[in-house]
Amino acid sequence: MDPVVVVHGGGASGITKERRECVRQGILSAATVGYNILKAGGSAVDAVEGAVVVLENDPEFNAGCGSVLNINGDIEMDASIMDGRDLSTGAVSAVRCIANPIKLARLVMEKTPHCFLTDRGAEKFAASMGVPQIPGEQLVTERSRKHLEKEKREKGAQKADCKKNMGTVGAVALDCKGNVAYATSTGGIINKMVGRVGxxxxxxSGGYADNNIGAVSTTGHGESILKVNLxxxxxxxxxxxxxxEEAATLSLGYMKSRLxxxxxIILVDKAGxxxxxxxxxxxxxxxxxAGKLHSGIELGEVNTVDLL
Known part of the structure; x- marks a missing residue:
């Protein structure tokens, strides 16, 4: 199979001109890392994890060190990953003091009999796996602090603006052996209640991968996505x-018309x-x-360059 990786940096109500180039470079870096893993013979799971780690480490995105803050000014992060070969799944929610929740999600998938760990249980598991803990404030950016202050001024406590809060990162991939995988990671929505999970x-909802069909990662208003299992x-x-094209249009259209x-959505099928x-x-x-890197931010925007 000719491998492919697709990544997204979250839906948005508008990206400022000042941030646009940084966002573009971040998303290109993530796709390039994922593709290089595939070209070197890595699995689809390796590729989606690698791509999402790049975005979690980039403060321009709402995941990892760029995560938005809850009502108390803290970070609570969610992530999941899935292997289309056997439907193996790993997920974590409400994790606070680790740099890369997607890595912890993969450990849940591969090192436990469970699919999903949360909060203190996820924290204890991370410690048992030797995942480094870092002070939570190291993940908090000045931009995140300002966003929380602005949200509280404009909307009040616990009244997050759904239309503005659609930041997530994700990746889907098909590897040389025809296996698919997805990974999705987020800091959630600004000013959310403590313990909120999207x-x-x-x-x-946040993603799915099945070798018999394909792989998808979603972004948007989490509560709406949950209700329709997007x-x-x-x-x-x-x-x-x-x-x-029809599959993506129909599902997004249903969520919009119903809720x-x-x-x-980013989507790859079993044929690539x-x-x-x-x-x-x-x-x-x-x-x-196939040696090409395609990208965009706005509707109808497609830039294509050759990969080295």
Whole structure:
């Protein structure tokens, strides 16, 4: 199989001109890292984890060190990963003091009999696996602090603006052996209640991967995505014979018409076809296949360059 990786940096209500180039470079770096892993013979799981780690380490994105803050000014992060070979899954939620939740999610998948660990249980498991703990404040950026202050001034406590809070990062991949995988990670929504969990760690909503169909990672308003099981809904349409474009359009359209929820999807099928689609104002994305790197941020924007 000709390997492919697609990444997204979350739906957005608008990215400022000042941040645009940094966001673009971050998303290109993530796709390049993922693709290089695939070209070196790595698995789809390796590729999606590697790509998402790049984005978790980039403060421009709402994951890892760029995560938004909850009502108390703390970070609580969610992540999940899935292997399409056997439907193995790992997820964590409400984790606080680790740099890369997606790595912990993979450890849950590979080192435990469970699919999902949360909060203190996830923290204890991370310690048992030798995952370094870091002070939570090291993950908090000045931009995140300012966003929380602004949200509280404009909306009040616990009244997060759903339309503005759609930051997530994710990746899907198909490797040389025809295996697919997805990974999704997020800091959630600004000014959220303590303990709030969105779609990102929930298999079937934040993502899904099945070698018999394909892999998808979602972004958008988490509560809406959860209610329609957006990821699995998209793959259902694909199973029913819809094209990649149709499957993404139908599932996003249903969420918008039923719940007025906005979001985005990256999707790869078992043959290596791929698509990106969103209903939010913009969604940074990049895809690498056959030595080409494609990317965009705004609707209709596609830039293509050769990969070295």
């Amino acid at each position: 779609d990102s760690p929930c298999v079937g 990821a699995r809904l998209t793959l259902f349409h694909l199973e029913q014979g819809k094209s990649l 007025r929820g906005l979001g985005g 076809g791929w698509v990106v689609k969103w209903t939010s104002t913009s969604m940074p994305w990049a895809a690498a296949k």
